[in-house]
Amino acid sequence: MTGSIAVVAGITPDPDEPALHVEYCGEWHALRAGGSMSIGREADLVIDDNPFLHRHLLDVRQVEGLWVMSNVGTRLAVTVTDGAGRLQSWLGPGARLPLVFGLTTVVFTAGPTTYELSVHMAEPAFAEAAPRPVHGITTVGDVTLTPSQKLVILALAESMLLRDGVGMGEIPTGARAAARLGWSITRFNRKLDNVCDKFDRLGVRGLRGGMRSYATNRRIRLVEYAIAARIVTRADLPLLDMSPEDTA
Known part of the structure; x- marks a missing residue:
């Protein structure tokens, strides 16, 4: 220093x-x-x-x-x-x-x-353009997330988002995230596969691979990307407590 x-x-x-x-x-x-x-x-x-x-x-x-x-x-x-x-x-x-x-x-x-x-x-080299308002289904590049796919991300990122201002949170296991949504682990993993495949096609690194720790790594990488890219925010957390009919 x-x-x-x-x-x-x-x-x-x-x-x-x-x-x-x-x-x-x-x-x-x-x-x-x-x-x-x-x-x-x-x-x-x-x-x-x-x-x-x-x-x-x-x-x-x-x-x-x-x-x-x-x-x-x-x-x-x-x-x-x-x-x-x-x-x-x-x-x-x-x-x-x-x-x-x-x-x-x-x-x-x-x-x-x-x-x-x-x-x-204080004196950035580039000025950021004003963000355009976004309505409807979440879209990142050419990838569109269904409500249930967004729930997958929210369930994994919930602890991080709840600690807004603290800056740390633990990434839950797939079983814990599935239980949070009231889903079977099979359904959760299927939805997670779909989400990771979508972002992988977009060019997001770290969501596919053959390592033994792949299941853990992709959850971590998905949360990192989703929070950094503002795909999910603290304002989205109430979606986790909506009825299944509202988020189908």
């Missing part, structure tokens, strides 16, 4: 300050020009004492006037999107990405726990 980090709890950063801010768990961490910050289990920004989390997972620093985020871990991938979820990158170990938006959302999972933090830039 360069000594350029200031922590400000409970306030919004000054938009006139030419700096980058990282928000996690309601705290704002400010980086000034030329500064740097490590993020992880034992880092400048301590995320959690989760043993599945790297001591240093991410590094944020200014290089030749451009803010850059690097994945300095060896195992975990990180989902990075613009604030509106219109653009997404999957930042694997050893990869780095310039931070050019006013708001960037970062989501990653270590073991059963998912974390979210946001990066705010």
Whole structure:
């Protein structure tokens, strides 16, 4: 750490300050020009004492006037999107990405726990266009989700969404998610297969594979993508308690 980090709890950063801010768990961490910050289990920004989390997972620093985020871990991938979820990158170990938006959302999972933090830039290189209103069935690119498919995602992401402002949540097993919906595990897995196939065709990485831990990995990856891309939000959670007839 360069000594350029200031922590400000409970306030919004000054938009006139030419700096980058990282928000996690309601705290704002400010980086000034030329500064740097490590993020992880034992880092400048301590995320959690989760043993599945790297001591240093991410590094944020200014290089030749451009803010850059690097994945300095060896195992975990990180989902990075613009604030509106219109653009997404999957930042694997050893990869780095310039931070050019006013708001960037970062989501990653270590073991059963998912974390979210946001990066705010006072002077972004690119301005984001105003989002267009969306009505009706959820559409992402050329993929349309049925109500029951959206329920699958919500059941898996519920704990993460309920912890809004805290930034962490455990991904349930398929059996727990099926029970939350009142479905059989067979029906849940069939719907999950359909959802993962749809997003895989869209180009979302990590939803297909032959690893022994594939069943767990795809649930984690689906939640990461859905939250980062704003496919599901906390406002959607009441759908989980609607009658089956209302969500068929």
